[in-house]
Structures are given as structure tokens and as C-alpha cells.
Amino acid sequence: MADERQTRTEKLAGEIADAIIDGSLEPGTRLDEHMLAARYGTSRTPVREALRKLATTGLIELRPRRGAIVAEITSQQLETLFVAMGELEATCARLSALSMTPIERRRLGALYEGMADMVVRDDVEAYAAANVSFHTLFYAGSHNPVLAEMTATLRRRLAPFRHAQFRAPGRLALSHAEHGAVMRAVLTGDAAAAHATMLHHVSLVEDAFEQLAPSPASRRQAN
Amino acid sequence: MADERQTRTEKLAGEIADAIIDGSLEPGTRLDEHMLAARYGTSRTPVREALRKLATTGLIELRPRRGAIVAEITSQQLETLFVAMGELEATCARLSALSMTPIERRRLGALYEGMADMVVRDDVEAYAAANVSFHTLFYAGSHNPVLAEMTATLRRRLAPFRHAQFRAPGRLALSHAEHGAVMRAVLTGDAAAAHATMLHHVSLVEDAFEQLAPSPASRRQAN
DNA sequence: AGGAAATATTGTGCATGCAATTTTTGAATC
DNA sequence: GATTCAAAAATTGCATGCACAATATTTCCT
Secondary structure: OOOOOOOHHHHHHHHHHHHHHOOOOOOOOEEOHHHHHHHHOOOHHHHHHHHHHHHHHOOEEEEOOOEEEEOOOOHHHHHHHHHHHHHHHHHHHHHHHHHOOHHHHHHHHHHHHHHHHHHHHOOHHHHHHHHHHHHHHHHHHOOOHHHHHHHHHHHHHHHHHOOOOOOOOOHHHHHHHHHHHHHHHHHOOOHHHHHHHHHHHHHHHHHHHHHHOOOOHHHHHOO | OOOOOOOHHHHHHHHHHHHHHOOOOOOOOEEOHHHHHHHHOOOHHHHHHHHHHHHHHOOEEEEOOOEEEEOOOOHHHHHHHHHHHHHHHHHHHHHHHHHOOHHHHHHHHHHHHHHHHHHHHOOHHHHHHHHHHHHHHHHHHOOOHHHHHHHHHHHHHHHHHOOOOOOOOOHHHHHHHHHHHHHHHHHOOOHHHHHHHHHHHHHHHHHHHHHHOOOOHHHHOOO
């Protein structure tokens, strides 16, 4: 067994974050400290510390003396997040075009080829998973861990709002075509094109989201 | 008097961060929880929560069961931070070129003009302060609070390492010339040029730093 | 009956204490 | 003199408890 060096606080932060990201805890849900402590079998202290940590990443909102809730978001804030996400992804793509190693470039090409099959089979599950890998390649390919970490954090923060991303008809093929443009730019080392195509790609994702979830407020009514 | 709604934890986080940024707490300094609690007149609980918060911003390093230290940094990590900083600043400049309001553009021009005097008078203090304002205008001008916050966080994280920034001879005039190039690109709405010139400007800052502090390891020997 | 004030309840903010781990100190051995 | 090991001290991780603020509920008045 691996060394159990994680503190309870860290483990809690991870588990709560996962629950938010996979949708078990929906935006707006109240995060009662006693409840969480009871559910995870600890005292309130590590729960509180975990909540502070998640608050700085933006996954939850911490209102002094009024408790924590899973971050809700206005459509305006959501747009801001998507724009920031797009700029960071585009920057990662730009740096990737400049500094990916031959091995990384080969991996990128191979993943892209593999995703073509998933489009043909219309395998949304597999494509969604591969899509995460695809984007993660650029984070790593930027060869800048700070930028990569920031981008990944932003991605997690948006995760609760993009579950239906690939359900719109025709999204898979469109996404794949976009990926192709980004990939070619990166493989040929065209930094400006890499930036532009990735920016375009991510803004399309935003559009797809807007179509599927016109207003986050509707979610609240489902309570 | 303003509403005293801040919790002790938040106030502590701010004060400790300030102490790190202005250099009172140097990189590598051990942050003993008892000591901090005593110094600020509270118990360890809010201190611990403040430390967690600072750890997520990267200002301090939290080693499980081994306490916290003010983040030290290898020259390689420093370069990574500067590159990330440059990319974010450049992105803010790019967005500013696209979306600054007329009022914001006028303010930018006015600040730039005012800084010319400081260069002539060789007033390093005033220039350093105005420089922060200058860059902050682009954060706001991006009209993207998420991006602005990320960039500002990164700037704070680098603050402990850039104290001597403008001491190198001729830096002030060079910096001002660079600012002029960025400003003209933004005021004319040339997004690509704004990105490029800001990127260039920030990489020069990095060079200036490298000259003044060839190796952060030397700091440690001063203990 | 509707609304405002008062009260009860719930939940957060913080202090304190204990157990476990890490670090330091000291001695003994090579 | 250096190195290794063990015991002591220091420091973190976590649990518990209490006070106060925020919210929910009830009561009272118009």
C-alpha cells in the first residue's frame, strides 16, 4: 500500500472537489461543516481547512459567518470564466507550438488519430475522456507547470457546468475538425496559428454550452 | 469606521502576505504556528487557516507535518513564473486593446505621460509605484476579473523576488520606452502588437532580475 | 390576517488540549 | 573526530467546546 502521507484535510479537499466536479454536489448546495464532518468521519477542523482550500480555487464560495455553498454562477460570470479559459488554453497551445518535444508531438498526433474512430462510432463517453487527454497534452506541452496548473484549476472550476458538452448533435465531428486545425498548427510550429485556432475551438465549446444551458438559474428551480 | 466584517483568518492572511511581499519575511523563513499566533494575538486555529490559504496562492510552501516556510524558489522555477507572468500580462494587454473603454484609454495615456517626469527626475520610488498602477490598468482593462485576479496573484507571488527591479542603471528609461510601445498598441486597438510588446517588456524585466540576483541560493547563505 | 418584534435554534469562528510525528539533543561507539 | 542511535523536546494534525452571529420560528400588536 502506498504511504498514507496525506493529511485528512488534503484527502477531504480532494473528495469534496471530486463530488462537485462529477455533479454529486450541485451548484448552490449548502456545505454544512457538521454534515461533512459526519459524512467523512472526522471533526470539523479538517473540514474547515479543506473548505478554505477549495474556496481559493473558486469551486466553492465561502461567505463569512454564513457558511459555504458550491459555487453558483451567473451567466455573465460563466462567460468570463470561459473567456479566461480560452485565453489560457490558447496560450498553452502557443507555447506548445514553440516547445513541444518530438515525442510529445508524436503523442499528440496519435491521440488525434485515435479520436477519429470515436467520432465515427459516435462514442460520446470515450470522446469526452480523450478530449480531456487532448487538452492536457497542451498543458504539459507548454513546459510551464505554473501555467499548466492555472489552466487545469480553471478547467476544474468549469467542470460542474459543462457536463452536457458533447450531447448537442454534430458536436463530436465539429470538435474533431477543430482539434485537427490546432494540432496541425502546433506540429508545424506555427505559434500564432496555434493560439488563434485554440481560441476559436474553446469559444465554440462555450457556444455549445450556452445552447444547452441558457441560464444557470434554471438549475436552482430543480431543488 | 468601516464594517469590521473580516474574520481573523482573513486579516491574518492579508498581514502575513504583506509581510512576505514587502520583504519582512524572506523566502525560506520558517513560519511557526505558535510564533505567528503569539505575534498576532490569536490562537493557532486562524493562523492555520490563513496559512492554508496562502499556500494555495504559492506565496508559502506547506509541507505536511513539517510546517510552512515562505516559498523558496530555484532559478528554474523563477523563470517558469516569469514566463507565465509574461504570458498573462500579454493576454491582459491583448484584451485591453480590444475592450478598453475610452475613459480607460485616457487614463492609460495620462499615467504614461506622468511617468515621463519620474524618468527625468530619476525618481525610482515614484516610478516603481506608478509602474504597478500602469500594469494594474491592463488587468482591469481586460474586463475579465478572473484573468485579472490570476495575474495579480502571480504578481504577488513574484513580488518577494523583484525588489531590486529598477536599480539597474538605465532601467527606468528603457522601461518607459517599452511602456510607450505597449500603450500605443493598446490605444490603436492593435491586439497582436499589444500582446507582442507586453511580452517583450516583461521578458526584459526578467533579464534585469537575472542580472541583479544571479542565484537565489546566495540568499540562503546569508542566514 | 399581515407584519414586526422577540425568542429559539442552528451553525460558524475561535480557543484549548491531546496525540502523533518530526526534529533536536546527547551520548556512546567506531 | 565523525557517525549512529535513542531519548527528549518541539511542532503539527485533529478533536472538542463555547460564544456569538445568522437564520428560523413564534408571539404579539395593529
